[in-house]
Amino acid sequence: MTSKTNTSVSNSPDVLKFIHTADLHLGSKFCGISGMNQDLAKKLSKATFTAFDNIVSHCIDNKVDFLLISGDIYDSADRRIYEQLEFRRRLAKLSEHDISVYLAFGNHDPLSGWSAKIDWPSNVNIMSGNNPECHFYESGGKKKAAIVGISYKQSKTIVNLTKYYPEKDNSWPFTIGMLHCNLGTDTGHEPYSPCSVKDLTDKNYDYWALGHIHKPQIIQKSGPAIVYPGNPQGRDMGESGARGCYIVTVSNGGITQTEFIETAEIKWEKISVNVSRIPDENDLIKEIENVIQKIRRNSGDKPTFLRLTLTGRSPVHSLLSGDGVTDDIIRHFRDEEEENSNFVYLEKIIDNTEPEIDLGKVAEREDIVGDIVQISDSLLKDEDKLQSVRLKLDDLFKSNKGKKFIENLSDDEMEALVKEARTYLLDRFVGGDSK
Known part of the structure; x- marks a missing residue:
């Protein structure tokens, strides 16, 4: 201003x-x-x-x-x-x-x-x-x-x-x-x-x-x-x-x-979008287009780099978890923006979506899938247990090589890491099956 x-x-x-x-x-x-x-x-x-x-x-x-x-x-x-x-x-x-x-x-x-x-x-x-x-x-x-x-x-x-x-x-x-x-x-x-x-x-x-x-x-x-x-x-x-x-x-x-x-000539923005109500890839692309247009309107004609985080339990989760899918979406939007002087450059898409499964129902299962949900829930609800996981990662973050490239995780990042690990395992054991 x-x-x-x-x-x-x-x-x-x-x-x-x-x-x-x-x-x-x-x-x-x-x-x-x-x-x-x-x-x-x-x-x-x-x-x-x-x-x-x-x-x-x-x-x-x-x-x-x-x-x-x-x-x-x-x-x-x-x-x-x-x-x-x-x-x-x-x-x-x-x-x-x-x-x-x-x-x-x-x-x-x-x-x-x-x-x-x-x-x-x-x-x-x-x-x-x-x-x-x-x-x-x-x-x-x-x-x-x-x-x-x-x-x-x-x-x-x-x-x-x-x-x-x-x-x-x-x-x-x-x-x-x-x-x-x-x-x-x-x-x-x-x-x-x-x-x-x-x-x-x-x-x-x-x-x-x-x-x-x-x-x-x-x-x-x-x-x-x-x-x-x-x-x-x-x-x-x-x-x-x-x-x-x-x-x-x-x-x-x-x-x-x-x-x-x-005074910035170029802006950097982080936007999180809940896609739980988005049924398919066509609506996902439209939603990203809406986000980009909104940023452009509010940018004061300044170019913007955008990091987009997608969240929520959604039907598009299985699509996004496919090899190269997010890279293809990024490439599409970069090509679209190439000629705009006040471009919105999609720097990265972070896929934090989760499969459409009932975690409560899955947690009742007496198998490894139930264990995955029970253990992750335990970590997310108990600060001491979450900190114990952090301690196990200390060697990675404090090593001479590691600390050059990665910073210590915040509490929010630790929780996100647990959820990401849970989603990764459930994708491979359950997919969209909640039974």
Whole structure:
């Protein structure tokens, strides 16, 4: 969504407006997509840059005072000169509109990494890696914001950097802390600069502009505001949903609006469809067509990668379990979408359908088929038993080879795995026979 500028407010000398972004990952590669044509591959290769172009345009259109970028501008410590030159070109465009930029480098682009000796535009302020430093944004001869930040010296910065940040001085105006960090625990990200909400609150700042977590989220709205903008362009199905940045308006020293703006050039969507009422392959194809058209209508003319999960006890289960069937359906829809500029690219179909059998009746059988249902039901109803299965899989997930390719299963994924195993066995022992 785009933001609307309130002209009467924005002309006030007491109003401050800025955009907060992070995790641009310029030049990042998109993985796991097969069967792409040349035009699509080219669009993907430019997507992270296009997303940043959208941020630059929002800065100019909304006449913001400055742009904050909280780390991971590039995707690699050994950043290529192409990414650096393209990044500088976009910053120079902001300079032409008198928009300041504040940069704090993160774990993907630490100061220790190779960097070309490129002169930055005069509007760019880079945080050092020695200690947090304070920059004052001034307008009309008045200090309107204090911006405190630090860049990573090394990629694996695992110390809590907040302990080095100064507390807000009484003489400072609206104060912003910039930090690339892991807030709290169990975020699914590497624990770089781990810290707590209390660590941030104790500094008495007004806004914490964080980076590192790719999902956009406002941790708290005030006292202070703590915000992760997420990455402006999702790069795989793990980064589905809205992606963008935040535009923040400050009036008389307090935040009056924090608005999320979508910037992604390409979207990733996960959709689950219950097909229990679908009788045959013709209706299944029609249902998938309906899903694709709905996504297209809601995409804002942006190309979308779709992962479709089919669920429910359905007559089409036996069809879908046939060799190569889902691959053929995927190929059909990819061919259909090839000429659309706002295509919906069917990335994968996950078949979680089940045969049309009465599990309760099957569970009463005194044979191996009954045992399959009884054991799976027992696992799904007893958390301790389910965890015992997880422990048996630990060697697979913790091995040096395994952990490179697979992540630990969540509780929902463990349950799905049990159900999938049950369906696989019932297909082979029972098929559609519920007797």
